[in-house]
Amino acid sequence: AQAAVGVCPICKTGEISDRGKFYGCSNYRQGCHFSLPKQWSGKKLPISAIKQLIKTGETAQLKGFKSKKTGKAFSAKLKLVAGKLSFDFN
Incomplete structure (x- = not known):
């Protein structure tokens, strides 16, 4: 098993760890479906x-994202909004 990267921000008891293609909560079977790609x-x-x-619920500015529409590279912060990953362009 992989080492945990942190405590789940949603259920607060599970551990987030590497699940192969994504990072997921150890309380998945108990109903916590939090994951990060x-x-x-x-x-x-x-x-x-x-x-x-x-x-902390957000990252510093990260470079190297690619727009699906234009194919152009861009930078943005990532943040968790209601347990889902989203971009923060502020």
């Missing part, structure tokens, strides 16, 4: 960004 908009997410997201 390893890749997001064409960018492999660094483990430091995953840890930061889990701990």
Whole structure:
């Protein structure tokens, strides 16, 4: 088993760990479906960004995302909104 990268920000008791293609909560069978992808908009997410997201709910500015519409690279912060990953362009 992989080492946990942090405590689940949703259920607060499960541990987030590497599940192969994504990071997921150890309380999945108990009904917590929180997970984070390893890749997001064409960018492999660094483990430091995953840890930061889990701990604080957002990341620092990250480079190298790719727009699905235009194919252009862009930078953005990631944040958790109601337990879902989203971009923060502020």
